[in-house]
Amino acid sequence: MADCDNLFKEFNERIKLSQPKRKSLRTSRDSLRGKVREKFKDKSYDVRFCWQGSFAMNTIITPKDGDYDIDDGIYIQTDSKPEESIATLHRWIVEAAENHTNQSPTDKNPCVRVHFADGHHIDLVLYHMKESDEHPQLAHKRDGWVVGDPKEFMDWFNARCDDSGQLKRIVRYFKAWADDLRGDMPSGLIFTILAAKNMMPNERDDIAFLETMKSIQDSLNRSFVCYRPTTPNEDLFTDYSETRKNYFLDRLDSFVRSGEQALGEVNQKDACPKWKRHFGKRFPCELAEDSIDDAKSFESPAFIRSDARSA
Numbered sequence: 001m002a003d004c005d006n007l008f009k010e011f012n013e014r015i016k017l018s019q020p021k022r023k024s025l026r027t028s029r030d031s032l033r034g035k036v037r038e039k040f041k042d043k044s045y046d047v048r049f050c051w052q053g054s055f056a057m058n059t060i061i062t063p064k065d066g067d068y069d070i071d072d073g074i075y076i077q078t079d080s081k082p083e084e085s086i087a088t089l090h091r092w093i094v095e096a097a098e099n100h101t102n103q104s105p106t107d108k109n110p111c112v113r114v115h116f117a118d119g120h121h122i123d124l125v126l127y128h129m130k131e132s133d134e135h136p137q138l139a140h141k142r143d144g145w146v147v148g149d150p151k152e153f154m155d156w157f158n159a160r161c162d163d164s165g166q167l168k169r170i171v172r173y174f175k176a177w178a179d180d181l182r183g184d185m186p187s188g189l190i191f192t193i194l195a196a197k198n199m200m201p202n203e204r205d206d207i208a209f210l211e212t213m214k215s216i217q218d219s220l221n222r223s224f225v226c227y228r229p230t231t232p233n234e235d236l237f238t239d240y241s242e243t244r245k246n247y248f249l250d251r252l253d254s255f256v257r258s259g260e261q262a263l264g265e266v267n268q269k270d271a272c273p274k275w276k277r278h279f280g281k282r283f284p285c286e287l288a289e290d291s292i293d294d295a296k297s298f299e300s301p302a303f304i305r306s307d308a309r310s311a
Contacts, residue, residue, distance in 0.1 A: 001263055002271035008205035010284045012169045015061040015176045017068075025055070025120075029072060032100055032114060032122060036074060039096035045082070048075045052125070052150035054188055057157055059171040063179045064280065067119045071111075073150060075136060076128045086126075086139045093124050109141045125150075135231045152230040160196045166208055171195045173209050173279070180280035181251065184244045190226050190236050194219075197229075206275070210259035217252050224249075254278070266292050 053071035129136035178185035200211035268288035
């Protein structure tokens with residue numbers, strides 16, 4: 001049975017955000033926060049900030065085109081909602097960030113996006129929260145004030161993380177797969193939820209990833225839903241057309257079959273192309289070895305489905 005655990009671990013190093021880059025982003029974030037804070041202070045509002053999303057949870061990857069996104073929450077804490085319209089509040093953020101980079105910010109419905117020269121962007125998401133509120137409300141230009149709680153989601157995810165960091169690596173592997181395919185693949189949020197709910201730990205990442213994929217596949221074949229486990233608890237697959245649903249399920253089935261075949265090989269050289277077919281060029285097949293571990297070559301991979309066909 002081909003053991004590609006070390007190749008998966010190297011792949012994780014290639015796709016995750018480096019520490020120097022994280023430090024650079026924090027510096028950029030702090031400077032941007034200062035401008036937003038001053039703008040709202042001029043309007044008689046004090047705001048606080050909180051990282052959210054994949055950067056905060058340390059599941060972020062560097063996409064193959066370098067266009068990754070960071071989310072930063074801006075919180076207004078007053079006894080009542082601001083009297084200004086949400087469009088006005090968004091405009092203040094745009095004005096604060098206007099000269100922060102060479103490109104003008106984009107005012108989107110749920111956030112204001114600040115673009116950076118290296119290809120990444122920071123989404124500034126505005127919330128209001130009274131001290132008596134259990135959950136904050138997001139300032140959405142189209143939908144108004146919408147209940148949402150990114151911190152609650154981060155707490156839910158972190159409670160499921162293991163000390164070895166395997167769940168976070170598994171989430172990164174799913175995101176890297178989706179990043180390579182692009183198109184109609186699910187969002188990073190969906191993959192984070194599916195992986196956390198269906199995680200199948202193993203001392204080897206290649207086995208853990210395959211078994212988690214199979215668990216997700218079984219779950220979606222029973223019921224194609226992905227409920228956000230925290231407020232507002234909506235099904236994130238609600239807007240999926242039958243075509244998009246089938247596209248994802250077909251890609252998932254193909255990857256499962258490739259993974260089963262990869263684990264059935266006797267060495268890394270033969271197994272690696274089956275993983276790389278789905279993960280893309282960054283998967284480190286150049287490090288794969290063609291040696292055979294005699295003990296492992298006679299193991300019976302009982303976890304591999306008996307109906308596995310060629311990938």
